[in-house]
Amino acid sequence: MSESALAIRTRGLNLWYGSFQALVDVSIEIKHGIVTSLIGPSGCGKTTLLRCFNRVNERYGNVKTTGEIRILDENIYAPDVSLVELRKAVGMVFQRPNPLPISVYENVVFGLRIHSPRGELKKPVMDEAVEKALTEVGLWKDLKDRLDASATGLQLEQQQKLCLARLLPLKPEVILMDEPASALDVDGTRAIEELMFELRGRYTIVVVTHNMGQARRASDECIFMLLGEVIEHRRTEDLFLNPKNPKTAEYVEGRYA
Numbered sequence: 632m633s634e635s636a637l638a639i640r641t642r643g644l645n646l647w648y649g650s651f652q653a654l655v656d657v658s659i660e661i662k663h664g665i666v667t668s669l670i671g672p673s674g675c676g677k678t679t680l681l682r683c684f685n686r687v688n689e690r691y692g693n694v695k696t697t698g699e700i701r702i703l704d705e706n707i708y709a710p711d712v713s714l715v716e717l718r719k720a721v722g723m724v725f726q727r728p729n730p731l732p733i734s735v736y737e738n739v740v741f742g743l744r745i746h747s748p749r750g751e752l753k754k755p756v757m758d759e760a761v762e763k764a765l766t767e768v769g770l771w772k773d774l775k776d777r778l779d780a781s782a783t784g785l786q787l788e789q790q791q792k793l794c795l796a797r798l799l800p801l802k803p804e805v806i807l808m809d810e811p812a813s814a815l816d817v818d819g820t821r822a823i824e825e826l827m828f829e830l831r832g833r834y835t836i837v838v839v840t841h842n843m844g845q846a847r848r849a850s851d852e853c854i855f856m857l858l859g860e861v862i863e864h865r866r867t868e869d870l871f872l873n874p875k876n877p878k879t880a881e882y883v884e885g886r887y888a
Contacts, residue, residue, distance in 0.1 A: 637704070638663045638805055638835035639684060644698035646679060646688065653679045655859040657698070661852075666827055666836045668850035668867070670843070671882065676859040677839045681807050684837065685721040686714060703804055719746065722798035726810040728790035730782035730797075735774055738782045738793055739764050742801045764796040768826060788819035792826065806830070808838040812845065824849040843883060847871055855879045 639661040646654040654676050661667050669677035682688045683700060686707060700707050707717055719742070731738050739761045743752055761778065765771040770792050774780075782793055791811060798806060808827070812820040820842075827836055827849050840846050846853055847867060854864045855876075863870060863879045874880045 640701045642699040647695045649693045653859050657861050663835050664832045665851035666831050668846040668853045669839045670846050670853055671856035675856040677856050681839050685718050719801045720803055721805045722803040723807040724794050724811050727814045728794050730790045730793050732783050734779050735782050736761055736778040738797050760800040764799040767799055768792040768796045788815055788822050805835045810839055
């Protein structure tokens with residue numbers, strides 16, 4: 632596969648928390664513009680792998696990483712890499728919605744304010760960014776007359792969509808989603824899955840999920856992990872219906888102990 636067709640590539644990626652090795656020789660290739668799910672039992676390393684892609688793991692201290700990660704063909708561990716720029720290009724949505732305790736409008740423009748020189752960010756630019764971002768996540772119709780309302784007063788589903796909208800004005804290439812529907816009810820989960828499907832193509836989405844139904848419905852490809860290793864990476868339909876590895880079959884069929 633050509634480099635231009637890839638959003639993320641790892642080679643021989645290993646990660647330790649202290650003396651515990653959480654990732655073992657992980658080598659994967661994630662294509663541009665698709666939804667890729669990371670699946671596997673708790674503690675298998677999928678969230679650790681997700682957090683490697685924007686180097687969030689390093690915030691926790693006592694973390695050692697070896698190997699290579701290239702995003703958009705750039706080595707994210709190169710000495711001259713700016714973590715600020717990396718995290719603009721690789722945005723992240725967490726398990727529980729975490730809107731800032733400010734207005735809907737200010738949540739969406741928060742990143743723009745931080746990354747724009749003082750005095751250069753004009754209101755028409757912000758207004759356009761808010762409308763565009765909220766439209767992309769399906770919130771504009773419901774919130775266009777409530778932009779001054781507190782974001783923490785929104786429904787959980789709306790809060791999670793707003794957290795995603797907060798990333799979009801920074802024009803990310805990759806969006807990481809760590810169990811994005813785990814705090815939501817059935818309707819909220821469906822709405823987030825539909826949104827992921829709508830955003831594919833415009834963004835590369837990597838999602839961690841324990842929900843096998845969600846992985847099947849919402850992802851183009853799946854990566855099955857076990858004990859820090861990648862066991863199988865295939866098209867979602869193939870991985871679920873015709874897994875190559877017996878361990879994958881045991882997991883997707885609910886027989887993993």
